[in-house]
Amino acid sequence: MSARLRVAVLAGGRSSEHDISLASARSVVEALDPARYETKTIEIGRDGVWALSPTPGPAGLPAAAHESLPIPTSAAPRALGGVDIVLPILHGPFGEDGTVQGLLELADIPYVGAGVTASALCMDKDLFKAVLRDRGIPVAASVTLRTGDAVENPFGYPVFVKPARLGSSVGISKARTATELDEAVELARRHDDKVLVEEFQPGVEVEVGVLGNREPVASVVGEIVAHADWYDFEAKYAEGGMDLIVPARLPDETTAEVRRLAVEAFIATDCEGMARVDFFVRPDGQVIVNELNTIPGFTATSVYARLFAESGISYPALLDRLVEFALERYEQRRALAY
Numbered sequence: 001m002s003a004r005l006r007v008a009v010l011a012g013g014r015s016s017e018h019d020i021s022l023a024s025a026r027s028v029v030e031a032l033d034p035a036r037y038e039t040k041t042i043e044i045g046r047d048g049v050w051a052l053s054p055t056p057g058p059a060g061l062p063a064a065a066h067e068s069l070p071i072p073t074s075a076a077p078r079a080l081g082g083v084d085i086v087l088p089i090l091h092g093p094f095g096e097d098g099t100v101q102g103l104l105e106l107a108d109i110p111y112v113g114a115g116v117t118a119s120a121l122c123m124d125k126d127l128f129k130a131v132l133r134d135r136g137i138p139v140a141a142s143v144t145l146r147t148g149d150a151v152e153n154p155f156g157y158p159v160f161v162k163p164a165r166l167g168s169s170v171g172i173s174k175a176r177t178a179t180e181l182d183e184a185v186e187l188a189r190r191h192d193d194k195v196l197v198e199e200f201q202p203g204v205e206v207e208v209g210v211l212g213n214r215e216p217v218a219s220v221v222g223e224i225v226a227h228a229d230w231y232d233f234e235a236k237y238a239e240g241g242m243d244l245i246v247p248a249r250l251p252d253e254t255t256a257e258v259r260r261l262a263v264e265a266f267i268a269t270d271c272e273g274m275a276r277v278d279f280f281v282r283p284d285g286q287v288i289v290n291e292l293n294t295i296p297g298f299t300a301t302s303v304y305a306r307l308f309a310e311s312g313i314s315y316p317a318l319l320d321r322l323v324e325f326a327l328e329r330y331e332q333r334r335a336l337a338y
């Protein structure tokens, strides 16, 4: 019998998306085939402290939480020494933004998903859009406010205000008046010293999964129906907060355009492994890239997994492929001379 691949799933983390990451990681651990993988979970606390989750008790019963083993952050790379591959299932800052990926590069361990540059780039809505604009990929017009900049809005109302580097709609507002705009900027500035004021995009929101390294493929297109004025935190995570309609109710040529732009955005930003690319389709059919998530919500019922399930790739198969892409990337990089 060949040895099982030793997998560490990184979960939790310092961002406001801590709990969402824990849910994603639980799904991943459940779906990794125990015949192929020997899996352990490393839980990163909100305080940044790493802890080795206790191995589940007999018959899958969870062991008591107090048995978890704290790992000093400085010793984190060594704690990872005994694994063959890491699955960083972390969302937002200190996880999805290239920081953990940098740690894993230094520790010389293969890991799933985007590398350092792509992770940092896609986390930053301001820089991400600059790169896409450079490639001629349509994105929403926006102005960037840095510390000390006066509030500015050349777009009229409503307008969207967001922290440059966050996720799950945290710190985002739709401002309908100048007063609301000031409040929205103040809120966003609590989360980031860089804030975007973005032109409102009417129409529908659609999302596409992308999978692969040098020859990425796009999933079917899913349409988000948020049961709210916009796709806020509540709509994203509350039971019944949204419906995903697959395939999206779009003309064939629009669907093709969305899928083409998803792959183009993935390539333009140097992504690897996986990403979920989110779009606005305006009433006139114009397709605008909103953002690209390098570590999308990853439970078995998350949009990413559902889109690939509809595309014929099951959740466990998706994980197998991501592991293969990670190992392939690692081997290719190892052959390079620096």
Ligand SMILES: Nc1ncnc2c1ncn2[C@@H]1O[C@H](COP(=O)(O)OP(=O)(O)O)[C@@H](O)[C@H]1O
Pocket: 140, 160, 162, 166, 167, 168, 169, 170, 172, 198, 199, 200, 201, 202, 205, 230, 231, 232, 278, 290, 291
């Ligand atoms: N320019 C915009 N026009 C219309 N709706 C927007 C705009 N920007 C964001 N939104 C709404 O806010 C949600 C969250 O914004 P997004 O940029 O995707 O941030 P996050 O990274 O937190 O998901 C979107 O899914 C959409 O519903």
Ligand SMILES: [Mg+2]
Pocket: 168, 169, 278, 291
């Ligand atoms: Mg989003």
